[in-house]
Amino acid sequence: MSTRFTTWLSMLFIAILFCALVLLNNQLLSAYRVDLTENKVYSLSQGSEQILTEIDEPLNLYFFFSDKAAKNMTTLRNYAARVQSLLEEYAERSNGKIKLHILDPEPFSEKEDKADQFGLTAANIGTAGEAVYLGLGATNALDDQQVIAFFDPQQERFLEYEISKLIYQLVNPKQVKVTLLTDLPVGGGQNPMTGEFEQPWTFYTQLQQLYVVDKIASDATELPKGTDVLIVAHPKNLSEELLFSIDQYVMQGGRALIFVDPHNESDQMSMLTGAGMGANSSNLARLFDAWGVDFDPQYVLLDAYAGLDVRTQTGDVARHFGFVGLSPNELNATDVTTSNLDLINGASFGIFKKSPRSGLRWNDLIHSTENSDLIDSAQYAQTREPLALSQAYKSDNKQYVLATRLTGNVKSAFEQPPEGIQSETFEQKTKDMNVILVGDTDLLSDRFWVQQSSFFGQTITTPFANNGDFVTNAVENLAGSNALISIRSRGTFARPFDKVEQLKLVAEQKFREQEKILQQQLDETESQLSQLQEQQGEGGALVISSQQQQAIDDFMEQKIQIRKSLREVRHQLDKDIENLGNLIKFVNIVVAPLLLVLLLMGARRLLRSRYNPNKAFSVAKEGQA
Template identity: 40%
Template structure:
């Protein structure tokens, strides 16, 4: 046998066996993949698999990437490769229902015209240069199209969600129906003080462009079947039959976006003379309790860090309002599709949401305060004259409070025994999908947009992302449970966390010394310039021997300081370079040495066994 292995015929047989194995694997194992990335970046989720399994008709996907044009952009090429690999994974999982084409649209070609016709976004690499495309166009059997104009690198963690959303939109192209039940004049009303009608809220105009709207009455006892998302805005004092209808809608799989409020400044209903001030609060207390959360009663959130500056009137200075908050990016959940791409939101006299102890549902905060926050009594805002009082009274608790949250998971009915005349309802659900927001004022025009009238057309100019948040939430909830389950994934490009930590430590150690040297250098240069300055520019500058000696001294000091400064800046990267040398040694020398020693040890052990 050994002779055969070492003979020419044996080597030929080994080579043929190797070629046969490669041929067999290329034909029969071409779809096999092993994803060893920590966050399974190349493995589609169970939600996506469900969406693909439910495809009834074929879908065409055209992936446009300017591969030739982007030859000098390695980061973009790597990301495009990831998109392509993910699309091929979709194609394999769809079992023939997805037809994928990879297109490199050369400049001035028919493929480039096709990309432009689809509405894909071409990015010019330079002034007057070629256009670079990195987008996707999809078409279903009916000819409906959906596109992703450009795959932005900073949104790569939502790649799978965007692809699954496009596929599902092509599989079910009809616009989702949003049922709207509101206690505020969101569709316009009449201003009693100005004695003129008020226009619809701009947020509703934005929503109507993307969804079918079905208005619901406050005493409704059954949410229509065609409603896929229920939008509640200031559900104030709803009758039991309506609460039960909402309860049953959520339990049977309907999605809910609810805006409640402990003190809605948009609630301007006038009371009768002699009556007490109207109650401006709204809640879904029995439903929230059944779903494992609550809005803290009669409390308004104050925050010293995110407090907005508000005008006290013409000619008066602006003051900070601790209950009117401008929430920056770090106050928004960066892992949720409804908030991740937003920059800032504004809220006014918002409430506080918190999970109940022992709840089976999952409570995920979407909007949060800073640590410099505390609850205020809601009653005082009815008579508040000077918002500066709130800042003076603010005593931060050190806790971050939730203003909005996503609730999901198993839930019980708030009415397990039903209500009068209706005893046969659902008692529980394995999974519910609800987004609750403890503020209604964020939807009003004054909190996020300036509206200009242009020849009778209302043109919005948003300055905050409030409407985008509402639309994102509705868009996410209007998808299937499978799509909602496709959350953000890990990033393809991973940061060098150890290197970044070393860099931060080095900066802490050396930045103070660098600043001191910079100050000394600036002072030396200033003194040197003063000595070399002439009062009469027409005359040559004449220096005494003492002044010349001082100039030479300052020049030497300047060279010395610059040398020290270069040394400090070198030290900033010294630890990183040392780490790099250690890694190179480990990869180039240490690992091969260990393998060699291991092989030698195995060889010696076998020799001893044979002897």
């Protein structure tokens, strides 16, 4: 009786001790966390923590998630929990500067009105078509607002970057100033070739809508003061003073987006003046040499796989190996500037190579396919027919870098300021260089990525490629702080079920085989029916023999059976996945705890058998006897 009482008392003591330890952990140890995930998805990177230290005023974050409306959406609820956990980590690390509000915007509630005030997007993905919110609104002490309209689970790897960018923009609400250095007719005006008036280039219009843009030409001697991001497009014959100004801008931590080109298809002035070969190429050789970048404007990229179809002079359609469309396979999926893009079109790309003496870190953003070759730019300029380019093409079976990001330590291209230039400060090196290089300028022109149409006197532009998105993404990223730019893509918290994916692939293969058989039989039947129609006389009725009617009936019956088998394949797939899920649940809920209990019982028996006080006492007593 006393033994049973002792057992119950021990269990009660363990329960009280457990509750006390949980309470102690929540009250005293909540600030201490250990992230044991492989990619540290629940921890903040160093860049995010640095942004949090720069907060000088209280911020309010309002996380909106339709918890009740998404009751049966397991995947979305798991991702919402992931977002909320990360937001709580931001609030915990901010030393009280961030106050997090968790809101469930139910229909016709004040919380839903608040979500609408922030302009959040509601997705109609509920079981009954109800609106589901999963977004973030934020304000600072001056009532400036920033929002993430909807957290897309497909963009999970950039979740931390998007939240840190929102906080950074609230802490630094001033408008970004962009300086565009170019002689290209991006502002529109009269075309010297045709005499017609042209609209401003779409990418330039988009920049003006988002930022304060100051456009200067190559005859300038210095960059405007207060430039946050410098865009250099097709630089040619820049003066020593302007080169020095660009160099010092980079040495002082300025960010630049530079477009160079071995052959610009849109350089109208070079075509008009009839300048020699190479006159419509661009380069920044002096700066590139100092940065350890090899860019030879004498070579143009040909890509057989990424080539675009164009209409020839004879009216036919042919693939142009010099006009390329770069898909997600050729874009860096881990860099925020190119991760969400589907297509970038360009022409006559030049390539970048890293010099052995370069000490910079290269993060390639765009590359060619392995079906690529290089051709002399002069030969390319003289070859107008796509067929002639394809005949000159010989694959190198290698990828070429078409756009890259340079970061790290670098020395100035100037040992001292040029003679006659008064400079208040002269920086000989920098540790914070951040420059993006692109080997094409044609991707900026409208004809490669937008289609224009007139609608009641207004010009409507419809993009068919993401060239403009690439430019705005790059500018937005470069306009951030070093801490924000340093935040790279993170891993995902959802781990793949390899066995489930394998089952899907097997079932999908069966489905495709059955589908192929059905399609072949459909084609054969259509061929038989067309032959019967040909046998029909003009104005006569179509007569089908009993044998032909029986064949058609047999096929229709077979068609029904094959469709039934297709449904069975899909059903079997779902059944196999369900059985696998039940097995995993059974192992986790029943087998694993049972094995743990048996293991503990075995360990207890082993310890008691090794040291038994009663047995030890009896052995000692026998020894005395």
